[in-house]
Structures are given as C-alpha cells and as structure tokens.
Amino acid sequence: MTFQVFSIEWLNEHHIGLLYLIELPFWIKLFISVALYDITAYWIHRGTHVIPLLWRFHRVHHSDTSMDASTVFRFHPFELILVFGMGNILTAALFGTDVLSMAVYYLFLYVFFFFEHANLTYPKWLNSTIGLIFVMPDHHRVHHQQDQYYTDSNYADIFIVWDRIFGTFKTMPAQKNKYGLMEFDEDKKQTFLFLIKSPFLNIKRITIDGEKGISRNKKTPLEQQNSDN
Ligand SMILES: [Zn+2]
Ligand SMILES: [Zn+2]
Structure with missing residues (x-):
C-alpha cells in the first residue's frame, strides 16, 4: 500500500496521465477516477483468468466451495500485493488518477466486495x-x-457496465449453484497451507465436461437442459 501511495504521488507530481490534459470540476474528476480504477481492475481480473501464471494465484480466490463474505479474505497475498497494487499504479500512470480517488475507490470496493460475496437473498427486481x-x-x-x-x-x-460493454456479462438459470473449482474440491486442498503453496504446484484445470483450460462456446449442460424444456 505504501509503495502504491508513493508511486502514485510521484506520478502525480510529474503530471503524468491523461487527466492532466483536461480541466475538470473536483467531483467529476473524482467520479471518473474511481471508474478508471475500476475499469483497470476489470481488465486485470480478466487477465488473471486467461494468463496461466496469473491464474495460478487468482484460482485461490475461486477455490472456495461455499461462497460467503469470508471469500473476500481468500486471496493469495502475491495477488493482493503484485496484481492489485500494480493495477492501481498502472491506472495512475495512464490516466493521472490520484491517491485521494484511490482511497475513495477502495472504500467502495470493500463495500462491494462484501456485498457481492455475501450469502444473502434480496428482491430480484434489484438485478434489473x-x-x-x-x-x-x-x-x-x-x-x-x-x-x-x-x-x-x-x-x-x-x-x-464493464462486463456489459466488453461482452463478458452472463446470467445463469436459478438452479443449483456449484461453487469452487473441481481441482480443489477435496478437504486436503482447502487448507491454508495448501492454498498458499498452490500457485507453485502444477494443478490441471478441470471443467465440468472434463475439458482442460479453455473456455467453451458451446452450451453448458444447464443451458442445454434449459433450452430443451
Ligand atoms: Zn475471478
Ligand atoms: Zn469473488
């Protein structure tokens, strides 16, 4: 965190980034900056799913077989420090966002992190x-x-909106959820120690139809079942 703050302050002192090219009212600049930190996080998160080296660390977050607010704490420390931290510095370098807007971004980010991982029921009209x-x-x-x-x-x-704009938004039938990763679906692979060392182990990705690694374009069994009905 300290490294992020120092790096962003250095970039700001040297007026690096696109926002230094335009004059904007404080609140508009703050809103845009928070959105820019979030859009960078979107692309970095997407990157952690497709770049095998980054997936090794990110899969720790996905390995949780039950999802609740505690899943927020299940991140490999390397991912928190390197990937998240670098993302914010990258945002500041490209766009000229400052430390204050990063603090506001984090404030909202943590509220959303707990909210979106929480095991709560809510009226479905809120989704639409x-x-x-x-x-x-x-x-x-x-x-x-x-x-x-x-x-x-x-x-x-x-x-x-980033998923909606960049074509990665998906919904699924409200049938039974199956959280986690098949390759971590054993008690001995859910321990703190195993998860910490897991990025350095060769663990093959297993998908529902037994294919390895790559995303599929064809319908999933759930969707097939849905369209058959
Ligand atoms: Zn993910
Ligand atoms: Zn998550």
Missing part, C-alpha cells in the same frame, strides 16, 4: 434496476461457478 449499473451478488455468484463457461464472466468489482 441498480444491477444494470452496479455489481449485484447474483452477478458475482455466476463468476464463482465451477463451470468455466460461467467462471470466465462478470469480472467487474463495482460497475457491472
């Missing part, structure tokens, strides 16, 4: 109203499915 713009628990539940067709979707943390 505020859920058009913001990430809702139902969106992030799709992201934590074992089926990789769904795992590789809904990457956004605060604004679900």
Whole structure:
C-alpha cells in the first residue's frame, strides 16, 4: 500500500496521465477516477483468468466451495500485493488518477466486495434496476461457478457496465449453484497451507465436461437442459 501511495504521488507530481490534459470540476474528476480504477481492475481480473501464471494465484480466490463474505479474505497475498497494487499504479500512470480517488475507490470496493460475496437473498427486481449499473451478488455468484463457461464472466468489482460493454456479462438459470473449482474440491486442498503453496504446484484445470483450460462456446449442460424444456 505504501509503495502504491508513493508511486502514485510521484506520478502525480510529474503530471503524468491523461487527466492532466483536461480541466475538470473536483467531483467529476473524482467520479471518473474511481471508474478508471475500476475499469483497470476489470481488465486485470480478466487477465488473471486467461494468463496461466496469473491464474495460478487468482484460482485461490475461486477455490472456495461455499461462497460467503469470508471469500473476500481468500486471496493469495502475491495477488493482493503484485496484481492489485500494480493495477492501481498502472491506472495512475495512464490516466493521472490520484491517491485521494484511490482511497475513495477502495472504500467502495470493500463495500462491494462484501456485498457481492455475501450469502444473502434480496428482491430480484434489484438485478434489473441498480444491477444494470452496479455489481449485484447474483452477478458475482455466476463468476464463482465451477463451470468455466460461467467462471470466465462478470469480472467487474463495482460497475457491472464493464462486463456489459466488453461482452463478458452472463446470467445463469436459478438452479443449483456449484461453487469452487473441481481441482480443489477435496478437504486436503482447502487448507491454508495448501492454498498458499498452490500457485507453485502444477494443478490441471478441470471443467465440468472434463475439458482442460479453455473456455467453451458451446452450451453448458444447464443451458442445454434449459433450452430443451
Ligand atoms: Zn475471478
Ligand atoms: Zn469473488
């Protein structure tokens, strides 16, 4: 965190980034900056799903077989420090966002993190109203499915609009959820020690139809069943 703050302050002192090219009212600049941190996080999160080295660390977050607010704490420390931290510095380098807007971004980010991982029920009409713009628990539940067709979707943390714009938004039938990763679905692979060392182990990705690694374009068994009915 200290490294992030120092790096961003250095970039700001040297007026690096696109926002230094335009004059904007304080609140508009703050809102845009929070959105820019979030859009970078979206692309980095998407990257952690497709770049095998980054997936090794990110899969720790996905390995949780039951999803609730405690899943927020299940991140490999390397991912928190390297991937998240670098993302914010990258945002500041590209766009000229400052430390204050990063603090506001984190404030909202943590509220959303707990909210979207929480095991709560809420009126479904919220998905089709505020859920058009913001990430809702139902969106992030799709992201934590074992089926990789769904795992590789809904990457956004605060604004679900990024998934809608960049074509990664998915919903799923309200049938039974199966959270986690098949390759971690054993008690001995759910221990703290195993998860910490797991990025350095060769663990093959297993998807629901036994295919390895890549996303599928064909329908999932759940969707097939749905369209057959
Ligand atoms: Zn993910
Ligand atoms: Zn999550």
